[in-house]
Amino acid sequence: MDQYLVFGNPIAQSKSPLIHSMFAQQTGQELQYGRMLAVKEDFIEHLERFFSEPQAQGCNVTAPFKELAAQWVNELSPSAKLAGAINTIKRMRDGQFLGDTTDGPGLVQDMLRLGVTLTNKRILLLGAGGAARGVLSPLLLQQPTLLMVANRSVAKAQLLASLIDNDALQSCEFETLTKITQPFDLIINSTSASLIGELPKVANSVVASAGCVYDMSYADKPTVFMSHASQLGVMNVHDGLGMLVGQAAESFYLWRGIKPQVEPVIQALRTQL
Ligand code: ATR
Numbered sequence: 001m002d003q004y005l006v007f008g009n010p011i012a013q014s015k016s017p018l019i020h021s022m023f024a025q026q027t028g029q030e031l032q033y034g035r036m037l038a039v040k041e042d043f044i045e046h047l048e049r050f051f052s053e054p055q056a057q058g059c060n061v062t063a064p065f066k067e068l069a070a071q072w073v074n075e076l077s078p079s080a081k082l083a084g085a086i087n088t089i090k091r092m093r094d095g096q097f098l099g100d101t102t103d104g105p106g107l108v109q110d111m112l113r114l115g116v117t118l119t120n121k122r123i124l125l126l127g128a129g130g131a132a133r134g135v136l137s138p139l140l141l142q143q144p145t146l147l148m149v150a151n152r153s154v155a156k157a158q159l160l161a162s163l164i165d166n167d168a169l170q171s172c173e174f175e176t177l178t179k180i181t182q183p184f185d186l187i188i189n190s191t192s193a194s195l196i197g198e199l200p201k202v203a204n205s206v207v208a209s210a211g212c213v214y215d216m217s218y219a220d221k222p223t224v225f226m227s228h229a230s231q232l233g234v235m236n237v238h239d240g241l242g243m244l245v246g247q248a249a250e251s252f253y254l255w256r257g258i259k260p261q262v263e264p265v266i267q268a269l270r271t272q273l
Contacts, residue, residue, distance in 0.1 A: 001030055001031060002030070002032070002055055002057045003053060003055045003057065004032070004034075004056075004057060004058050004059055004060075004255065005017075005034040005035055005036050005050065006033075006035050006036070006059065006060040007035075007036050007043060007062070007065055008037070008038075008061070008062035008064075009037055009038060011036065011062070012035075012037075015269060016035070016060055016062075017033050017035050018269070019245055019265055019269070020033040020248060022264075023249065023252045023260035023265065026261060026264070026265075027256070027260050031057075036050070038065065040068065043065050043068055044072060047069070047072060051091065057090070058254075059089050060087055060088055060251055061088070061089065062087065066085035066101075069085075069089060069099060070084055070085050070099050072097070073098060074096040074097050075097070075098050076098075077098070077099070077100040077101070079101055079104060079134075079137045080099050080100050080101045082136070082137055083101045083104075085101060085133070086099035086100055087100075087102055087134075087251070088101070088102050088251040088255075090254055100251075101134050102247040102248075102250035103135060103243070103247045104137060104138030106244070106248070106250050107135050107188075107214075108135075108138045108142060109246040109249065109262070110238075110243045110262075111186075111214070113246075113262065113263070114238055116186060116236070116238075117185075118139065118143075118144050118186070119142050121144050121185035121186055122145055122148075122185050123139065123144045123148070123185065123186045123187075123188065124148050124150060124177070124188070124210070125149045125190060126187065126188065126190060126191050126200050127151055127189065127200070128157040128171075129156070129190070129192065131190040133160060133163075135190065136169070143168070145168060147166075148170050148171070148177075149161050149171045150171070150172050150173065150176075151174075152173075152174065152191075152201070154171070154172070157171035157172065157173070174201050177202060178206060180206075183209035183210060183211070184206070184211070185210070185211040185212065186210065186211060186212045186214065187202075187206075187207065187212070187213050187229075188216065189215040189217070189223075189225045194215055194217035197224050198224065199224055199225060200225070204232055207228065207232050208232040208234065210234055211236060212234070212236035212237070212238070213226065213229040213234050213236070213237045213238070214238045215238070216240040217239065218241040218273070219239070219273065220273040222239065223239060226239060241266055241273075242266050245262045245265050249262050
């Protein structure tokens, strides 16, 4: 049977094995999907041992191995090249390994599922770390009017905005956002602040005037950023559980050539949070 797994550290909490087994059941695909804990020193050894088995067709890679994995594969997709990091490896017919990043397509897919339009919209992306970098080009492909990257350390936002030559892509510091009078249609929080219960220091007026707020994090209750936005009166507020399932669906499609339905899987996961 075809084998897949996810590498990470920590990995015990990963929902990928559950998501992919639901996808496999739903689409009638025969495969096994496991998880493997590694440390940076032995990650490549584990990866090569896994792929030495002919049944091993692909794997997911999560923190902190996304950059190491990108250096190991034979070929990178264009968005993976830009991100310098991958979350998916596929063994190709010729035996070579392709690295791709499905986080961005997963985010876009989730936005569209939620009925949030990106084309001709003004988007504010908070954060300029790995999570932001991975979603830049898929967001720009949707042709927003503006994709403003704002970060606590502005130099990182500037660096990100310099990666792609596109007039819609701009950068600024949090403080400057109040000087932008036209509201944003969508604010995406890609900072890791939610994970530690913190709020990025963005003025209330900027958040309050947004049409929609999306936090890439998720938990069993709304994240601090989501609660903050709701309290400020934003009606359309979402967490990143759909993005998690969306990126998995994109990996599954890359491996199996079949698009699974995400909605029932999101609903099942939501009840287990
Ligand atoms: P990830 O891969 O999750 O993006 P990362 O590359 O470490 O993780 O990036 C974390 C991002 O969250 C950065 O943009 C970071 O801002 P700085 O570059 O200024 O450090 C942002 N971040 C983390 N905690 C934050 C906080 N309390 N307020 C604002 N931004 C925060």
